[in-house]
Amino acid sequence: MPYFDAASAAPLHPVARQALLAALDEGWADPARLYREGRRARLLLDAAREAAAEAVGCRPDELVFTPSGTRALHDGIAGALAGRRRVGRHLVVSAVEHSAVLHSADALRAAGGTVTEVEVDRAGRVDAAAYAAALRADTALAALQSANHEVGTEQPVAEVAEACRAAGVPLLVDAAQSLGWGPVAPGWSLLTASAHKWGGPSGVGLLAVRKGVRFAAQGPADERESGRSPGFPDLPAVVAAAASLRAVRAEAAAEDARLRALVERVRSRVPGLVPDVEVVGDPVRRLPHLVTFSCLYVDGETLLHALDREGFSVSSGSSCTSSTLRPSHVLQAMGVLSEGNVRLSLPRGTSPEDVEAFLGVLPGVVASVREALGAPAATAPAAAPGAGEELVVDSLGKRCPIPVIELAKVIGDVPVGGLVTVLSDDEAARLDIPAWCSMRGQEYVGERPAETGVAYTVRRRT
Amino acid sequence: MPYFDAASAAPLHPVARQALLAALDEGWADPARLYREGRRARLLLDAAREAAAEAVGCRPDELVFTPSGTRALHDGIAGALAGRRRVGRHLVVSAVEHSAVLHSADALRAAGGTVTEVEVDRAGRVDAAAYAAALRADTALAALQSANHEVGTEQPVAEVAEACRAAGVPLLVDAAQSLGWGPVAPGWSLLTASAHKWGGPSGVGLLAVRKGVRFAAQGPADERESGRSPGFPDLPAVVAAAASLRAVRAEAAAEDARLRALVERVRSRVPGLVPDVEVVGDPVRRLPHLVTFSCLYVDGETLLHALDREGFSVSSGSSCTSSTLRPSHVLQAMGVLSEGNVRLSLPRGTSPEDVEAFLGVLPGVVASVREALGAPAATAPAAAPGAGEELVVDSLGKRCPIPVIELAKVIGDVPVGGLVTVLSDDEAARLDIPAWCSMRGQEYVGERPAETGVAYTVRRRT
Known part of the structure; x- marks a missing residue:
């Protein structure tokens, strides 16, 4: 049963499992204690820290283990901001960072600081010069992911690091995906x-x-992990993490090439297999294992369930698959279609057969979802003679992808040059109506507030 | 090889190990995802929450999993204080709480709040009436451990809870040990x-x-665990935690009786086996598995190493075994001897033979440490005729237990009624010189600041 959501959580690597089992026996005691069980635990912790530091490319005493990537970001950003409190309270982030970074930015705003979110292009990449321009005299910290978790696009870390160095601003890199x-x-x-x-x-x-970066850990003091990550360390998990990092690095070059080719296959074939699809993210400068596309006239949640029934586990940035009713902030920042969004992130060892099987079922699954939703045909018919020049579609209370489907259904009812206005209170419409226009060769005129919701206006061009 | 430090970290229960292995296979995916691996993880998480909530005695939606007990305390205290920010910024704690509570109290003080530390008696117990008297109109939160982690004494939680209820103050109970x-x-x-x-x-x-307790989680937002504990949950560990809690509860009554008797054996026999020992903590209202005693004229670190060589793993609240050069705050608050401190906390399954073996080696180990340190004989000799009425011992720069040993060596050099003053800059002396007086029937006159360190004065009574 192919699992294609490694970017959420990868299945446990065999080396991780083996190391975890060994460390459950050898590493359960408190590494701060003087007796033999404690000393044994300390040896394991020190060895894990050395292995992880080597993989990261830092000194062991520069690295601490935290309970999750989210806590590493929360605590790292808070500590770095506090360490440079005297410089200022300005934070620079890209608009497509992980939510843990953006939530840290929100916390800074709530505490009276300021944040600059650097925009990204349609591939999801920040421009290094734009990022550099956001750095100010009062910038305490800059944060940038190494690669995006939703679309795989690599960020220009080296250039941004150079700009930060020149500006004297520390750069935090979220390397979770890479x-x-x-x-x-x-x-x-x-x-x-x-x-x-x-x-x-x-x-x-x-x-x-x-070393040398000003850092003031926030929250109550604790002597563990150089005072930077409170609480008893989960030593067996730490040992397994370090051992598996070393193991995946040893396999990285070969797996990178292999998965990169499989992703390339998905990127190139999906648009031919499924009509009205937008493959997003950078086609080349990207993570090897991740590909994202969006399908017009498709409800992301229904699509996920349908793929799940076929045995494929994928994730989606569509609004209807999340609790917030908002499309992924990454797709929003990129300005690309969000409806029917699918992210595949292939775990190591994914076989070409698994990918082929996915490509085999995808067209039928998308078609059946579209059919159930009453999606329109690809080409709008000519308007009936005497049709009005302007139409208003009331899609209030309807969720993605219905407003776009209703727009597509009526565009043929106005002549070329005529206007269709869609009233919608669905946040996804802001993204998906312009994206539909660009995919269908129609003109997106703009939006304005309506009595309820927002009025999105489109001019028929074809 | 007997391990007697369960209060630091207990060896993994077989049920925990078994559950962890199963959950590594079934529970690695993101429980927030819609596909089958995610749904399976969600089922495991829900079941673990229900089991843990049942053991705690609360509703599942009242309980969240955190990465450690320390983080539960840090985040719980911060959230409860913030939730009642409008009531005030006063926190009540006992003087013998876990350092995670006291560090949270320090953080509150640093942020402008106030803290009342309720004193304890020589057994380490707070007086419920004294605790109640510390509650004020601006008290946002009260915290009390269920039982002390260093000496095992149970706290009057029910009485304090009643006082808090009457005062309208929420009570946080740190139940880590119980x-x-x-x-x-x-x-x-x-x-x-x-x-x-x-x-x-x-x-x-x-x-x-x-439910109904005002709580405002602090730090950046995160949707996991009802917004109260950020980060991807460590589901296999959570599953193992819940399964083992259920398992140890099923065995609790029998193990309680068995270990309680073993601890009673240690409590009653150590004073007869080792001269100049103080067994501390409540002899009856206590944890079943934990006993603490202190040995005069003994260096705690040397004692721990000597016991480790004999195959026994124990911990100590002596200053010389920690990085802070201060004796444990618990022993300080109790006002009991801190030198040569040993805590035994028996893991489930500890055999009577292991305890007998410990009692067998302890006298020889203590005697050899004392001999190496040149500890004095049990009874002070009569002073030489014409000896002065007052003596000053300069113990500056010497660490526990040397100042007490030097005091004991010269007490015989003054006549009964004469004074000995010890100059010491060791924090442990403040605790250990009065404790020595009380154990040896001498009179502790008091302390005063000296040019360097502190002058502690003792009057010879026997």
């Missing part, structure tokens, strides 16, 4: 990662802080 | 615990917050 594939380009000041993204166990994050 | 033995008396508003204290894995704490 660390298993290789070290981050030099120049970072802080680095975070999460073990269950590379096949390590859940319950382990990494936070590396370069 | 939860494996049974539920906490009703009346608490928040409850915390730590799985590796009951034989569960490390990496799992519990935080229960009763």
Whole structure:
């Protein structure tokens, strides 16, 4: 049963499992204690820290283990901001960071600080010059992911690091998605990662802080992990995390090439197999194992369930698969279609047969979802003679992808040059109506507030 | 090889190990996902929450899993304080809480709040009336452990809970040491615990917050665990924690009786086997598995190493075994001897033979440490005729137990009624010189600041 959501959580690597089992026996005691069980635990902890530091490319005393990647980001950002409190309270992030970074930014705003979110292009990449321009005299910290978790696009970390160095601003790199594939380009000041993204166990994050970077851990004091991550360490998980990081790095070059080719196959074939699909993210400068596409006129949640019934586990940034009723902030920032969104992130060892099987079922699954939703035909018919120049579609209270489907159904009812206005209170419409226009060669005129919801206006061009 | 430090970390319970292995296979995926691996993980998480909630005595939706007991305390206290920010910023704790509580109190002080530390008696117990008297109109939260982690004394949780209820103040009970033995008396508003204290894995704490208790999680937002514990959950560890809690509870009554008798054996026999020993903590209202005693004229670190060489793993609250050069705050608050301190906390399954073996080696180990340190004989000789009425011993720069040994060596050099003053800059002397006086029938006159360190004065009485 193919599982294609490694970017959420990768299945446990065999080396991680083996190391975890051994460390359950040898590493359950308190590494701060003087007796033999404690000393044994301390040896394991020290060895794990050395192995992880080597993979990260830092000194062991620069690296601490945290309970998750999220906690590494929360605690790392808070500590770095507090360490440079006297410089200022300004934070720079990209608009497509992980929610743990954006939530940290929200916490800073709530505490009176300021945040600049650097925009990204349609591939999801920040421009290094734009990022550099966001750095200010009062910037305490800059944060940038090594690669995006939803669309796989690699960020220009080396260039941004150079700009940060020139500006005297520490750069935190969120390497959660990439660390298993290789070290981050030099120049970072802080680095975070999460073990269950590379096949390590859940319950382990990494936070590396370069010597000389001002850092003031926040929250109550605790003597564990250099005072940077409170609480008794989950030593068996830490040992498993370090061992599996070393193991996946040893396999990284071969797996990178293999999975990169499988992803390329998906990227190139999906648009031919499924009509009205947008493959998003950078086609080349990307993570090897991750590909994302969106399907017009498809309800993401129904699509996921249908794929699940066929045996495929994937994730989606569509609004209707989340509790927030908002499409993924990454797709929003990129300005790409969000409806019917599917992310495949292939775990190591994914076979070509699994990918072929997925490509085999996808067209039928999408077609059946579209049929159930009453999606329109690909080409709008000519308008009836005497049709009005303007139409209003009331899609209030209807969720993605219905507003776009209703728009597509009526576009043929106005002549070329005529206008269709869609009233919608669904947040996804803001993204998906312009995306539909661009995919269908129609003109997106703009939006304006309506009595309820928002009025989105489209001019028929074809 | 007997391991007697279960209060730091208990060896993994077989049920925990078994559950962890099963959950590594079934519970590695993201429980927030819709596909089958995610749904399977969600089922495991829900079942673990129900089992843990049943053992705690709360509703499943009142309980979240945290990465450690320390994080449960840090986050629980911060959230409860913030939730009642409008009432005030006063926190009540006992003087013998776990350092995670006291560090949270320090953080509150640093942020402008106030803290009352309720004193304890020589057994380490707070007086419920004194605790009640500390509650004020601006008290946002009260915290009390169910039982002390260093000396085993049970706290009057039910009485304090009643006082808090009457005052309208939520009570947080730190049940880390006791939860494996049974539920906490009703009346608490928040409850915390730590799985590796009951034989569960490390990496799992519990935080229960009763419905209706005002709680505002601090730090960046995160949707996991009802917004109260950020980060991807360590599901295999959580499953193992819940399964082992259920298992140890099933065995609790029998193990309680068995270990209670073994501890009673240690409590009653150590004073006869080793001269100049003080067994501390409540002899009856105590944890079943924990006993602490202190040995005059003994260096705690040397004693621990000597016991380790004999195959016994124990911990100590002596200053010389910690990095802080201060004796344990618990022993300080109790006002009992801290030098040569030994804590035994017996894991489940400890055999009478293991305890007998410990009692067999202890006298020789203590005697050899004392001999190496040149400890004085038990009875002070009569002073030489014409000896001065007053003596000053300069112990500056010398660490516990040397100042007490030097005092004991010269007490015979003054006549009965004469004074000996010890100059010491060792924090332990403040505790250990009065304790020595009380154990040896001498009179502790008092302390005063000296040019360097502190002058402690003793009057010879026997």
